[in-house]
Amino acid sequence: MNMEKVNSMDFGEFVDVFGNVIERCPLIAAAVWSQRPFFDLEDLEKHFFAFIDALPQSGQEGILRCHPDLAGREQQRGTLTAESQREQSGAGLTSLSAEERQQLEKLNAQYRARFGFPFVLAARLSDRAAVPRELERRLHCQPAQELRTALGEVKKIGHLRLVDLLGADSSRLKLR
Amino acid sequence: MNMEKVNSMDFGEFVDVFGNVIERCPLIAAAVWSQRPFFDLEDLEKHFFAFIDALPQSGQEGILRCHPDLAGREQQRGTLTAESQREQSGAGLTSLSAEERQQLEKLNAQYRARFGFPFVLAARLSDRAAVPRELERRLHCQPAQELRTALGEVKKIGHLRLVDLLGADSSRLKLR
Structure with missing residues (x-):
């Protein structure tokens, strides 16, 4: 196009x-x-x-709150947008072990409780091993800085989709 | 609730x-x-x-451009949101004659061409006879005034949904 x-x-x-x-x-x-x-x-x-x-x-x-959790409820229910589905699948997040899924679920919940929005990451630039590491790292950031980081990820996702x-x-x- | x-x-x-x-x-x-x-x-x-x-x-x-046309393509395709479907149906806009539908289609297209957004109206406060009349009336408004009017309708719709x-x-x- x-x-x-x-x-x-x-x-x-x-x-x-x-x-x-x-x-x-x-x-x-x-x-x-x-x-x-x-x-x-x-x-x-x-x-x-x-x-x-x-x-x-x-x-x-x-904007961040309109994003789904990575490997979360929506992925399991099959209600992701087509773009999200492709991105999470490409990063291997649709074929996690039960243990990996549980770990992510716990970290996602901690992140949401701390910041009031879900953990957003350009999954296509990451992979199933890196996602929980990056989530743990960002969990300890300051809220104002984390908002900027998360919006940076929204822009990376948007860029790749464009x-x-x-x-x-x-x-x-x-x-x- | x-x-x-x-x-x-x-x-x-x-x-x-x-x-x-x-x-x-x-x-x-x-x-x-x-x-x-x-x-x-x-x-x-x-x-x-x-x-x-x-x-x-x-x-x-x-915001206005996220709204469907009244009795338009999305209604015919069955892709309206549940709320829109109920509202358009309640106003009798899902059971128009072919002639009424064509008239609305023509007016909707004129409106979109003039203002760059679709005609938005709180359908629950209107009916199938009033909608084309109101559309024709608003078609002749000034753009700045019409934007305010249309956002007022968005708020009426939002109020009723709440x-x-x-x-x-x-x-x-x-x-x-």
């Missing part, structure tokens, strides 16, 4: 295609559509990220 | 219950959870509305 195609979309089509770039927040894609035309993937992404950055803290936490959607046109772009 | 119950919810439960108070914007419920405890329905609603009012214009338009969720506890509250 090239940018000409993207720029020609009406808002319904745009939200259908880009509505889950930020997990379960089609509102953000629907707002970003106002900023068209977009020059390239980097420009499109800039508008997604600017919207996130401009939200009050409650809204930024809200690259998937826009394909080879954007392969030159680096992760930021 | 009383406020004690609402105030005891973790964010997952809160978003499950209140995630569609603002159509397809669970982010807003997820942000509002930060403001607990809530005193009563009016207080809870105040936080939903304050979040909407604080968004930049692109975000406010984004009343449904919280039940008799809140029956004394008036529409604002």
Whole structure:
């Protein structure tokens, strides 16, 4: 898909295609559509990220709260979004042992209790062994710093989803 | 459901219950959870509305763009949210004649082309005869005024959904 195609979309089509770039927040894609035309993937992404950055803290936490736990209840119930399912599966999080799953469940609960939002991580840049290590490490961070870290992960996830959607046109772009 | 119950919810439960108070914007419920405890329905609603009012214009338009057309494509495909389905059905919009449906489709398209968001109306406070009349009237409004009108409808819809969720506890509250 090239940018000409993207720029020609009406808002319904745009939200259908880009509505889950930020997990379960089609509102953000629907707002970003106002900023068209977009020059390239980097420009499109800039508008997604600017919207996130401009939200009050409650809204930024809200974005995080729309994410599922890694290897959590939603994965077990099969109610993940297609994108989340692929990402968690690719990281090996859908084939954990009972023991690994229990460990993650415990850590996820501790994290939610401490910060008031779920642990968010770009699973495609991690794997089943690294996830619990990173969760334990971030569990000890300060809340304000952890909010920034978690939003950084939201942006990495969004970047990778945009690259998937826009394909080879954007392969030159680096992760930021 | 009383406020004690609402105030005891973790964010997952809160978003499950209140995630569609603002159509397809669970982010807003997820942000509002930060403001607990809530005193009563009016207080809870105040936080939903304050979040909407604080968004930049692109975000406010984004909320509107998460709404389906009345008697539109999504209704025909059966992909409406449960709340929307009930509201459109209650207003008689699921049993239009082919002619009525075509008329609405044409007006909806004109409205979207003029304002860049779909026509949003609290269907439960209207009916199949009034909807096209109101659509034609609003089609001639100025964009800035129409954005305010449409957000007012989002709030009426949100109010009615909150009343449904919280039940008799809140029956004394008036529409604002």
